[in-house]
Amino acid sequence: MAKKNRAKNQAASEAPAPGGVGPRQPCPCGSGKRYKACHGAPGGGTVFVKRPFEGFASEPDLVALRELVPAATVPLTLVGEHAGRTVQLCTLLPMAAPAMVRDSGDIWLGLQVQHNFGDPSRDLAAVLLAALEAEPGAGMIGLTSAPGEGPRLQDLLDPAAPLAVTVHEGFDYWVADMEETSELAQALEQAEGAAAPTDRLTSVEAAYWTRMGAKEHLRWAMPEPEDALLDALARLHVTGDDVIVPDARLVGMFRAHGLLVPVWDLAVGTGAEALEEPAAAFKAKLDAALADTSDLTPEQRSARNGLANRQVTIR
Structure with a gap:
């Protein structure tokens, strides 16, 4: 009987998750881990979006900037009530910050971050909305838990607008409009040391x-x-x-x-x-x-x- 129960439990653990993702398959979140070790693990999350940037004319570039490109920036044009705000999408920000609100009120939005709640588009939108509500000079903005229901990046931007991608040799754009501190200089040095030349x-x-x-x-x-x-x-x-x-x-x-x-x-x-x-x-x-x-x-x-x-x- 114990042997039968073990076999039954093993079969259940190997059953595909909703959406057809098997436990040994790559997690749909794009982490590179198996599903059972990522969002299939206890507390691993409940949102799974296979193509989070689908619908964007520049979907392939967004994927490349998030996964491949060390240093690049893209100006974003918001629609709706936030139209006119200056937002710059960055592959990577200091300390992998999800967003930064500059002294000018301009917002930098980071693609390569530590958190991953299953839908990068929703995560980016949540961070961006928090940054839009913050005061100028608020500094780093991030997520400490899953954002829950809410708009996605496709709701805040014009998905049909192509992205004007600028690839940088390094991360000098971090200090383009601010005084360089010793902490920022150290982060800049570490980031540039790990960045592969890319065009x-x-x-x-x-x-x-x-x-x-x-x-x-x-x-x-x-x-x-x-x-x-x-x-x-x-x-x-x-x-x-x-x-x-x-x-x-x-x-x-x-x-x-x-x-x-x-x-x-x-x-x-x-x-x-x-x-x-x-x-x-x-x-x-x-x-x-x-x-x-x-x-x-x-x-x-x-x-x-x-x-x-x-x-x-x-x-």
């Missing part, structure tokens, strides 16, 4: 070159449905058209906030500029492959399986 391509959307140690990569957040994208990439792989530049290799991909992010290894010394025209040419081939709805050939199916199994780490 955003201008010829295509949400594609970022980076150098990590002695290696260079292209990481490209793509909004297309995963199954269709894998089919298209498999078609291009079989014909050799997934080689964006000479000596580049599509090494795999990862999932972040509901999007697939293919990753290419690049030859050392490639740099971002050399990728501009080839990336645009690859995008044209990818669009043609996405439009092809014919059945995959056995060779293409094999390539698709290989691509689907090549999971790489985010950073």
